[in-house]
Amino acid sequence: xxxxxxxxxxxxxxxxxxxxxxxxxxxxxxxxxxxxxxxxxxxxxxxxxxxxxxxxxxxxxxxxxxxxxxxxxxxxxxxxxxxxxxxxxxxxxxxxxxxxxxxxxxxxxxxxxxxxxxxxxxxxxxxxxxxxxxxxxxxxxxxxxxxxxxxxxxxxxxxxxxxxxxxxxxxxxxxxxxxxxxxxxxxxxxxxxxxxxxxxxxxxxxxxxxxxxxxxxxxxxxxxxxxxxxxxxxxxxxxxxxxxxxxxxxxxxxxxxxxxxxxxxxxxxxxxxxxxxxxxxxxxxxxxxxxxxxxxxx
Ligand SMILES: [Fe+2]
Numbered sequence: 001x002x003x004x005x006x007x008x009x010x011x012x013x014x015x016x017x018x019x020x021x022x023x024x025x026x027x028x029x030x031x032x033x034x035x036x037x038x039x040x041x042x043x044x045x046x047x048x049x050x051x052x053x054x055x056x057x058x059x060x061x062x063x064x065x066x067x068x069x070x071x072x073x074x075x076x077x078x079x080x081x082x083x084x085x086x087x088x089x090x091x092x093x094x095x096x097x098x099x100x101x102x103x104x105x106x107x108x109x110x111x112x113x114x115x116x117x118x119x120x121x122x123x124x125x126x127x128x129x130x131x132x133x134x135x136x137x138x139x140x141x142x143x144x145x146x147x148x149x150x151x152x153x154x155x156x157x158x159x160x161x162x163x164x165x166x167x168x169x170x171x172x173x174x175x176x177x178x179x180x181x182x183x184x185x186x187x188x189x190x191x192x193x194x195x196x197x198x199x200x201x202x203x204x205x206x207x208x209x210x211x212x213x214x215x216x217x218x219x220x221x222x223x224x225x226x227x228x229x230x231x232x233x234x235x236x237x238x239x240x241x242x243x244x245x246x247x248x249x250x251x252x253x254x255x256x257x258x259x260x261x262x263x264x265x266x267x268x269x270x271x272x273x274x275x276x277x278x279x280x281x282x283x284x285x286x287x288x289x290x291x292x293x294x295x296x297x298x
Contacts (some may be wrong), residue, residue, distance in 0.1 A: 004235055017146055017213060019227045020064050022046040026216050027086040029064055032144060032166050033073050039145030040073035042100060043164065043171050043179030044215055047090035047278070054291070056280075061090035065097045075100035076144060081173025081215055082161040083111045085271055086264040089278035102146065102277055105153065106125055106135040108159035113277045115187045119272060119292050122282065130279035136162060142160075142172060154203060156196020157184040163203060169211045175200050179219050179228050179233055182240035183250075187228045187258035191249045201240050208232035268293055 001275040009067035018031040025046065033040035045064055048057040049212060078100040091102045112127040129135045136142075144259045147167035157174040163224045164171045174184035175196065183200065203212070210231045217225045235243045241250060263269070269291045272281055280289045 002115070004232070015169040015209075015211075017169055017228075018067055019213070020060065020067075022044075022048070022060050024085060025047065025182065026225065027084075027087050027218065028214060028225075029060075029072075030171060030190055030213060031064060031067055031073070032147075032169065032171070034145035034147050036166075037072045038074070038101075039143075040071075040075045040145075041069060041077040041144045041149075041164070041166060042068070042082070042091075042094050042098075043074055043079045044173070045078065045090040045094045047088040047093065047273070048076070049088050049266060050080050051266060053270065056088065058090060058093050061093050064090075065094060068098045073098075073244065077142070078102045079162075079164050079171070080274070081106040081163065081171060081235075082158045083108060083271065083274040084174075084215075085267045085274075086216075086254035088273045091278035093278075099289060101133040101137050102275075103134040104129070104132050105151075105160040106137045107155065107276070108132065108135065108151075110190060115271050115275050118189070118294055118297055120294075125276075131275075150158035152202070156186055156193065156199045157191055158188060159190040161199070162262045164193075169213055169214070170203065170206070170212045172203060173215045174232055176205060176212065176238065176241070177214055178217050178219075178229055179237035179242075180222075181241060182238060183254065184216075184259055185258050186254055187261065188250055192202050193254035193258075194247060196254070197241065197247045197250045204235050205233055248258055263298055267298070 016033045020029045027046050028102040029045045030043040048060050075098045076135050102134050108129045109127050136151045140151045142149045144166050149166040154161050161173050186196050208231050212229050214227050283289045
């Protein structure tokens with residue numbers, strides 16, 4: 001048997017994917033694993049946050065932890081696709097309860113630098129990504145049990161976005177949304193529509209049957225939430241980037257559209273937590289943690 005024939009044999013372990021929808025922010029987190037009793041990665045876990053009271057809750061993340069325990073999984077990785085601006089990360093809670101190394105793209109340092117200045121963070125705040133257990137670079141490979149995994153650098157929404165391919169499934173973060181919703185915004189500090197277009201075309205150069213898993217879905221009442229699509233479906237139907245829509249047309253559309261979007265409801269607390277790898281800011285001398293609001297800045 002030649003090497004080529006070997007590579008085309010069906011995988012013994014098809015990637016198992018369990019989605020968890022956070023209704024409040026319309027975010028999908030995932031537990032990705034090779035088999036019951038096997039190894040797992042957790043992607044983009046959400047910490048609930050009520051901006052009216054300033055209270056956090058782990059109710060959503062607890063569902064995910066319960067699933068990991070029920071399936072008797074060993075968590076090797078907790079993977080963030082990027083520093084989210086719409087929800088707080090529950091990565092520390094997940095790590096405390098089921099373990100795993102917390103990883104993000106290596107360019108997180110650029111995002112940290114931008115927001116250290118926006119929030120005038122304490123001198124001790126490091127902008128080298130060292131708050132995370134591991135920083136991944138484009139093209140790095142790793143394993144989730146029997147599944148081979150690969151890091152795909154897909155900037156544009158932020159300078160640090162990574163897509164994670166685990167077996168036959170790709171977790172695309174905020175690049176593509178479902179075909180009828182389109183693509184992620186590019187107007188946050190460090191975002192760039194042209195860069196996003198190129199990242200997306202790269203994702204869409206993968207085999208047509210590659211399964212793509214979204215970080216969000218915004219069906220706006222038209223249908224139920226969906227989280228899974230394929231490269232082929234996106235190429236044929238994505239309203240922003242299907243085949244035939246060129247880079248300049250996309251950039252014009254994306255830029256115009258972004259100019260009319262409001263900031264996400266939770267952007268200020270989210271960023272302050274997520275650039276610290278999900279930790280809250282240090283408490284003040286009375287023991288209380290505070291979030292800052294930069295006035296007339298964003
Ligand atoms: Fe995002």
